[in-house]
Amino acid sequence: MEYQFSDRIKALKPSAIREIFKYASDPGVISLSAGNPSPEAFPADEIAEITAKILKERPIEALQYGVTEGYAPLRAYLSDYMREKHGVGRDFDGILITSGAQQVMDLFSKSVLNEGDTVICEAPSFIGSLNTFRSYNVRLKGIPMENDGMNVELLEQALKNEKNVKFIYVIPNFQNPTGITTGMEKRRQIYELAKRYRVLILEDNPYGDLRFAGSHIEALKSLDTEGIVVYAGTFSKVISPGLRVGYAVAPEEILRKMVVCKQGEDVHTAILNQMICYEFMAHYDYEGHLKKLKEIYRAKAKIACDAMDRYLAPEITYMPIEGGLFFWCTLPERTDMPSFCKKAVRERVCVVPGTAFLTDEKQPCGSFRINYTTPDNTGLVKGIKILGGILK
């Protein structure tokens, strides 16, 4: 049988990144290519304790079907928490629990994108989201990143010239892959431009709680007096990614459509997993846990920086970060980045070639992404040393 796939799928070619992941799962390989949070940061004992209690006291509630919108106590608690702690959410906003933040990208895309529409994104940007948008057969318009976020002049030009722009996709904190944080002034400018040109903003904030340096910057969503920002949050980086619990804070009218889409995708997010997140957030020392996380990431990032300063500098430079999981490293001019990454794989170190994060993978790119949180400290330093050796 010769299968006929949909146009949207024919357009979605398997990403270069997946080829690399194949090697990365080999236990002899040092993976600097993942996006995994540090396992030592998981509140494993607390989760075991909470889960035992839930399954003893309320097994039926945890195991039966639930409502699409999410586990009510989690929705209520999280909604208050995001409003009070982050200024995220107003009276016109609601909250929807999703199966990871990735599902926010998908449900929102499904709700607003027609084929042929345009999505504006940072360039480079997170490949997972870019592929979600691509799966709706849309055009991606990348806006180059500067040290404090996307170039707003080029953003305005794109808003003026591109047809059927439906939303701007931004990762304002410790962006994936560059690690760049969008400054407050730029957040305001992006918001004002979206407002003026009547387009929505999709704000993806998976790493916001992993700030280990510098000062907190308010979310774009906190500026949202007009109801034009859809905010995606997740427990993946602060509790556990394996549980697959994320959430959207967005105008109720948009969420209602996303709920209809979610019904058709997975009915609802696993209840036990939502209950675990709720109990941990509401009845354990959540703030203390976040503080501990930051310490783990601060220490580990310092080890990575020290190793990069020692083994990669001055040829390979990296973008300084104030949080998150990634370093964006740039090779000397005229170095062939793809063949550098291939050589690294042969020496059993995996990094992600920067092209994977471009709206057009055929564009030239001299950078690659390093994740410093997955390997243990010895592997991390050894991996960076090997990368340095390749160039020399």
Place this chain on the structure above:
Amino acid sequence: MEYQFSDRIKALKPSAIREIFKYASDPGVISLSAGNPSPEAFPADEIAEITAKILKERPIEALQYGVTEGYAPLRAYLSDYMREKHGVGRDFDGILITSGAQQVMDLFSKSVLNEGDTVICEAPSFIGSLNTFRSYNVRLKGIPMENDGMNVELLEQALKNEKNVKFIYVIPNFQNPTGITTGMEKRRQIYELAKRYRVLILEDNPYGDLRFAGSHIEALKSLDTEGIVVYAGTFSKVISPGLRVGYAVAPEEILRKMVVCKQGEDVHTAILNQMICYEFMAHYDYEGHLKKLKEIYRAKAKIACDAMDRYLAPEITYMPIEGGLFFWCTLPERTDMPSFCKKAVRERVCVVPGTAFLTDEKQPCGSFRINYTTPDNTGLVKGIKILGGILK
């Protein structure tokens, strides 16, 4: 802000069924409208024991990111199990773990449907799947159900006349909503027609293990020498729906596309939940559990039948069932079904109007669906008695 939603979403109006569910969540209401498995059938103690063990011995594995295809031991075990026990899966097939079987409908739709294509389905059929198909902006062509499955003459006519038919959607065992089981002869005919007309089959089998009468009939997928059947299975009815673990057995070439789509939807299905299903299947008395389930459903279905015979007959008739969760009840001719259902709600009993399951909800329909597994036995009998009273 006036939001612009996608065409696919504008076409998806909120279903009548949801209005009914609003009432059904009121604790004073007897819900015969859900699709919940009997909570007494959940292996709650075993799940508690398994989960404690996993979180004690392998917490990082359970809490870290996993691969999109699913937890490897579950995939391997389930693949062998389905092949050996059900003849489901050949050398060209693979297995993908999904977030409930609903996600199989969605990922497969996303992989093969273009806007304007046609999906052939049973009429009536499961609204959740119909809405998934609708969300891809396709045309639904319903084939009337007979006592032993869809009318194959009309199926052939549709295959001849409809444009761009991509697949036939069937629920061969204890169909939702009618409870009808497609006979072996018809399964063969449907398979042969699909083969002849070069279209795929989406076989949805959530209730297959809940057979409490009659003899087992082989899955359509067991006939699949050509690689044209995508089989959707789930743990929702045999372990727990709240865990959201389902699976697809399908040709590898199709699964590869579905995996790319899943990456963009929820990255992977929650790992802890997959581990729970694996451990229960592989290391507990799974067959004994299935036997116990059948006894629970057999006993409960008998209570429902006795009550219907006593309180609904002869005016309201019901389709006999050999398993599954639903009874399809038909009112006397010229009775206004929607107003009957509304009256039931006013008397605090919820059923689902049959129109909800039609490809065109505006078609006339004198039937409604009863679920007998959600309420306790007292509520079940009381609810049926009230329904009988409404007509009299």
